[in-house]
Amino acid sequence: MESRSSRKRNTSLVCNVRKRCGFTITTKRCCRPSTHHAAIFEQGHTVGDWAKKLFPRGIDLGRLTGFEKPVRATHTALRKGRAIFEASFTYNSCFSRADIIVPTEDGRWDIIEVKSSGAPDDIGDLREVYLQDLAFQRYVYEGAGLLVRNSYLLLLNKKYLRSGVIDPQQLLARVDVTDRVNALLPRVPAKVEEMRGGLALSQCPEVKVSRHCSTPYDCALTDACWSFLPQSSVFNLRDGRSKPWDLLARGILRIEDVPADFSLNAQQSSQVACHRTGLPYMDQHAKQ
Numbered sequence: 001m002e003s004r005s006s007r008k009r010n011t012s013l014v015c016n017v018r019k020r021c022g023f024t025i026t027t028k029r030c031c032r033p034s035t036h037h038a039a040i041f042e043q044g045h046t047v048g049d050w051a052k053k054l055f056p057r058g059i060d061l062g063r064l065t066g067f068e069k070p071v072r073a074t075h076t077a078l079r080k081g082r083a084i085f086e087a088s089f090t091y092n093s094c095f096s097r098a099d100i101i102v103p104t105e106d107g108r109w110d111i112i113e114v115k116s117s118g119a120p121d122d123i124g125d126l127r128e129v130y131l132q133d134l135a136f137q138r139y140v141y142e143g144a145g146l147l148v149r150n151s152y153l154l155l156l157n158k159k160y161l162r163s164g165v166i167d168p169q170q171l172l173a174r175v176d177v178t179d180r181v182n183a184l185l186p187r188v189p190a191k192v193e194e195m196r197g198g199l200a201l202s203q204c205p206e207v208k209v210s211r212h213c214s215t216p217y218d219c220a221l222t223d224a225c226w227s228f229l230p231q232s233s234v235f236n237l238r239d240g241r242s243k244p245w246d247l248l249a250r251g252i253l254r255i256e257d258v259p260a261d262f263s264l265n266a267q268q269s270s271q272v273a274c275h276r277t278g279l280p281y282m283d284q285h286a287k288q
């Protein structure tokens with residue numbers, strides 16, 4: 001059965017994708033990753049380079065851009081029976097590139113997704129979004145005719161202590177997630193249809209901001225969707241937790257408009273008072 005948290009994450013991804021598609025199509029503008037996310041992508045590339053060292057005879061298609069060229073090159077590379085980096089496939093209007101696919105003894109292929117996060121001690125603690133990523137990949141690759149055996153995550157081995165040159169075999173931990181990915185597979189077609197619905201929209205859908213805007217990742221449309229907030233918004237409440245959401249639900253956006261009957265701790269009350277009066281807060285104890 002689908003868990004509450006996984007439903008929430010799916011809502012986020014679908015909103016994210018539908019609205020991003022609608023935004024891109026209707027404004028002809030692309031959502032650029034934030035500096036923060038660009039740094040994470042860069043870190044991912046570095047880990048990806050280490051992962052490639054595990055397959056020294058691997059064929060790297062990473063330089064090929066667009067859709068058709070990498071797909072054609074993948075078909076050629078598949079015949080060589082060697083690991084392939086950035087193999088590309090299309091199926092049912094979907095396009096996916098694999099970090100690594102590796103041929104198996106029985107003529108099938110393993111999919112390896114490289115992530116720059118640490119391998120958890122318990123496989124149950126793996127991020128659901130990683131598994132969704134692999135389920136989507138498997139859906140596309142099998143749809144395109146690839147015989148897939150297992151799905152793996154290649155994560156950083158948190159127990160590895162470097163001594164001398166980095167040993168990629170020790171640096172990276174391969175986690176078999178085949179069963180969990182296969183369990184997600186039946187849900188992929190419906191999600192794909194939902195996302196394709198976003199491509200067919202003539203207008204950017206109206207989607208209210210919610211906690212899903214930062215789950216599982218900060219959405220690239222955050223600046224656009226959250227632009228209605230004033231500079232001193234209730235989301236600046238110190239240690240606000242769920243309070244900004246409660247206030248937003250009541251239509252209260254500015255800190256100075258927080259009603260007197262709204263439950264605040266001492267620091268938050270001081271913060272609201274400062275915004276209302278425009279006067280700085282003075283810690284009387286620190287003053288003495």
Ligand code: SF4
Nearest residue numbers: 015019213219222225
């Ligand atoms: S910022 Fe939030 S509301 Fe806007 S597209 Fe992203 S997830 Fe949806």
